[in-house]
Structure formats: structure tokens, C-alpha cells
Amino acid sequence: MSAADAKAQKRQKFEAVFAKLRDELLEHFAAQGMPEDAQKWYRRNLEYNVPGGKLNRGLSVVDTVEILKGRSLTEDEYFKAALLGWCVELLQAFFLVSDDMMDQSITRRGQPCYYRVENVNLIAINDSFMLEMAIYYLIKSHFRSEPCYINLVELFLETTYQTEIGQLIDLITAPEDHVDLSKFSLQKHQLIVIYKTAYYSFYLPVALAMYMCGIPHASSGSSGTDPYALAKSILVPLGEYFQVQDDFLDFAGTPEQIGKVGTDIIDNKCSWCVNTALAQATPAQRAVLDANYGRKDAQAEARVKALYEEMGIRGIYEEYEEAAYKRIMGLIETIPETPVAKPGEVVLKREVFKSFLGKIYKRQK
Template sequence: MSTSNAKEHNRTKFLKEFPKLVDELKSILTDYGLPKEAITWYEKSLNYNTPGGKLNRGLSVVDSYAILKGYKSVDDLPEETYFKVALLGWCIELLQAYFLVADDMMDKSITRRGQPCWYRVPNVGEIAINDAFMLEGAIYILLKRHFKKETYYVDLLELFHEVTFQTELGQLLDLITAPEDHVDLSKFSLKKHSFIVIFKTAYYSFYLPVALAMYVAGIADEKDLKQAHDVLIPLGEYFQIQDDYLDCFGKAEDIGKIGTDIQDNKCSWVINTALTKCTPEERAILDSNYGVKNAESEKKCKTIFNNLGLDKLYHEYEESVAADLRKKIAAIDESRGFKSEVLTVFLNKIYKRSK
């Protein structure tokens, strides 16, 4: 099976588990005596907001567990074991859904994953706030029902709670640093950008899937968790910087969308790096045009970014960070059962991606 076919096969297998979780959650609401109309609403929210993305975070739990336990493919996992690690993967996807429903309201976004944002669906509106809470709540209902008897149950709870809070801290700094309707580049800095992307993206997208797999695999010594953390957090920061770069310099046909970071006043690596390199004259142009919602202003910003050679600077950064990560991965201590291959797989997915 080719790599692309295997990836699609694993995604299809993972997706088949989600309806089971929806049915389980519906049965819980039925047991509570909730009226049918409310159960139907919740079911629609779950299906609309959770399974529509790339599912990379959820799939990474399954893939990481398979590597840690020495399975050649996820198909080799016993059925019960696959269900448990897939369930944890879906818990991350529920966390992602919770964040996105809330984030879209905060950002007044129009579409998400090719369809209207949940709050813009007819009759939803501000009910989406409570729906977001219920997406998060499903995580802890499912964890209790399936992991309460496990020795690592409290570890799972604490990990989800801590990573959720870390992500919200990143979102807070992002919201107060770069509100879409008030541009103030004096608030921007590469230090703030680093905090935002590490807390808003790296913890829940990179560290969380691997740490969950490690707990289930019984490889959760503090030293091993730190080894994973010390590679996955800078890897997550690299991923987001790469995303920022592609939004500005990537081709729409490659990345599947038209970049909007400049017009949306995003606190991205591109603008923050530009602010450290530009002349006072260039800074004045950026102050007047960054975050302005028209193509002409966007073009003026891009001209400065090109003149500053940010494309070259990014590629130098990419080679430097990839080399540093490879060095860290090569030094991983595998004596307690942790496998550096888990980290190599993540790096290979990201290095030099174009979408």
C-alpha cells in the first residue's frame, strides 16, 4: 500500500469510530431524560463541527501508539486497543471543535472547512457558545466511561485540562495583541509571536497526541515526556512559522486557499520579522497598510516583505531548525521504551511542506 493510500485508509478507519461515540453520547443524554429535540441538536453540533477537518491530531495518537508498541500498521492493533487510542484521538478532535466554534465567533469568521461557521448556521447564533462548552464536555464524559479504571486516568485528565488552559492563554495573547479591528504594530514582537504559537498551537497539536499515546503505551516516565516535549514544542512552533510563511509566499493552488494574514492583521512570523529588519520609511508604510482590507495595501506590504528578503530568511530558518531538531532526535534516550521514530515521523511530515 502506498503512503498516500495508507494515510487515506487510516483516516477512513478512524472516521468509522466517530458514529459510535456520537451514539454513546446520545444514549447518555437519553438516560438524563433530555428531550429528543435537544439530543438531535447536540448530535447535529457534534457531526457538523468535529469530523470535517484533516484529523491529523487525532490520527497522530493512533500512529504514535502503533510506533511505540512496535506494530507495523494500525491494522495490527487489537480491536479493543484500537478503539481506546482512537477514542483519545477523537477527544483531541472534540477539543479542536470546541476551540474552533468559539474562535470563529471571536473572529467573526464566515466559513470553516468549506461550510458556514456553526454560529452562522440558521437558528444557531449565540447558542453556539453553549454548544462549544458541550463539545468540550464530551471529552471528560468519554474519558470517565472508558479510562476510569486505568492507572493513568488522572494523567489523561490533567493533561487535557493543562493543554486546554495553555491553548487559551495563547488565544488570549493573540486576541489582545492583534485584534482584527484595531491595528497597532507596536504591540507586535517575535517574542510575543513565539509565545502565541507555542501555547495556541504547539501544545495541543503536537505534544498532546504523543503524550496521550505514551500514557496508553505505558511509556510515561517524566524523562520520556520531557524528551517528547523538548522536540515537539519547537516542532510545533516551526509548523506555525511555516504556515505564516506559506500564507504570504505560498501559491494558492498549492496551499488550497488565498492567504489573508496581511489583511486580517495577524501577528505572524512574516510581519514580526519584517519589523526587526525594516527602515523607518518602510515601517511607516507597514503601519499605514498592514491590516487594511484591500488588495492595494496588501500589495504594498508584500513589496516590503520581498525587498527585505523574508523568503530567503525563512528558508535559512527552516534549515537551521530542522538541523537542530534532527540533532535532538538523534540524541533521544530509548532505554525506557520511548522511540525517536515517533518524532521523526512528525518532522518528516512538516519539513519543506508546501501546503
């Protein structure tokens, strides 16, 4: 079987679990005596917003559980790992529905943003809340009697709060309709990226898998590093590197390559590229950025891109990428190569992080 076929089959298996979870949520909803039109509405909300993306975050939970257990999963283990993966996708859907309203975006995943669907409009606010709360219904339904239950709930709550903090900093730093580059800096960019992306896209899927596999926190007074703190110390820089790469591809990648037209310059995004340019711009170069960044004008965008080329942003990015790769590999190597595990015990493995880094390093889309 080719790698592409294996990937498609893996996705198909994961998507089959969504159908079961959707039906479970709808059955519970109907059992509350909800009217037929509300049932149809909730179904459309779930189907329109949850399953259509790349599903990387959700599939990462399943992949990590398999790596940690070091074997194929039983049917029940697969279902539970996939359920947690779909809870991450529900969280993502909650963020995207609300984020698109805040940004007044037009399309998402090749279709109109949900709030722009006929008759939805501001009802999308409540629909986003329902997507979020479906997470806690499903976790309670399937993990209530498991030792990891409260850890799963607390992890989702903490990660949601972190992401909302990141969103606030982003919204007040780079509003689309008011350009003020004095608010931008590489430090601000790093803060936004860590809170808005790294925690929920990278740490959350791995920590969920670790809890499901029964990996304990280090006991107080123990000499070893807490495995969750260790995982976070690797995954947050990994998430930061991923977002810098995304920002760079928005500028340097072609639509054929990245599957979309880059809009960070026109949308006044607090991107790594503009912050890197600002950090070393001469007064004349800064004037070009002030006059052209964040303008809804193709010529202004072209002037900013030309300035990026003149300032050597491509070369700076290549240096950044190599340094980030070495730094992350160094962090991964702090995990014992052959961890000592008691019979039946699951311990953290380097392979979890290497598989993430392998998917990201030098990616072109």
C-alpha cells in the same frame, strides 16, 4: 496499495470510531431524559463541528501508539487510541467554534462557521462547552479503571488552559479592528505560537499515546530525563516551526497549493512574516507597514507583499527552516538510538518525532 489509498483507508477506519463515539454520547444524552429536539441539536453540533477537518492531530495519537508498541494494535488498543484521538478533535472543535465567534469569521472547512448556521447564533457558546465536556465523559467511560486515567484528564485540562492563555495573548496583541504594530515582536509571536498551537497540536497527541502505552514519568531523584519533559522539549519547537511555516505559506503559497487564500496581512495577524519584517525594517519600510498592514484593502495588501519580497522574506525563511530542522534533529538525537526496555515495557523512540518532522519538513501546503 498506493500511499494515497493507504491514507484514505486509515482515515476511514478512524472515522468509523467517531460514529461509535457519537452514538455513545447521544445514547447517554437521551438516557438523561433529554427531549427529542435537544437530541437532534446535540447530534448536529457533533456532526457539524467534529469530523470535517484534516484529522492530523487525532490520527497522530494512533500513529504514535503504533510506533511506541512497535506492532499492529489489537482491536481494543486501536479503539482506545482512536478514542483519545477523537478527544483531541473534540478539543479542536471546541476551540474552533468559539474562536470563529471571537474573530467573527465567515467560513470554516468550506462551510459557514457554526454560529452562522440558521438558528444557532450565540447558542454556539454552550455548544462549544458541550463539545469540550464530551471529552471527559468519553475518557471516564473508557479509561476510568486504567492507571493512566488521571494523567489523561490532567493533561487535557492543562493543555486547554495553555491554549486559552495563547488565545488571550493573540486576541489582545492583534485585534482585527485595531492595528498597532508596536505590540508585535518575534518574542510575542513565539509565545502565542507555543501556547496557542504547539501544546495542543503537537505535545498533546504524543503525551496521550505515551500515557496509554504506560510510559512512566521519571521518578524523583532518578538520573534520567523525564520522558514527558524530553518529548515536550522536542515537540514544542516542532510546533513552533510548523506555525512559522504556516505563516510563511499564507504569504508565499498559491491558493492552488495551500487550498485557501492567505489572509494574514488583511486580518492583522501577528504572523512570523510581519514580525520578521518589523525586526529589520528601515524607518521608511516601517512606515509602509504601518500604513498598509491589517487594512481591508487589496492594494494595501499588495504593498505589504511587495515589501516582504524587497526585504527578502523568502530567503530568511529558507535559512530559518534549515536551522529549525537541524535543531530539532539534534534534539531527537538525544533519545537513545536503541532504548533498553524490560520485557513488556514501552519506551520513547526517535521514530515518533522523526515521523512528525518528516511530514512537516519542506511541506508546500
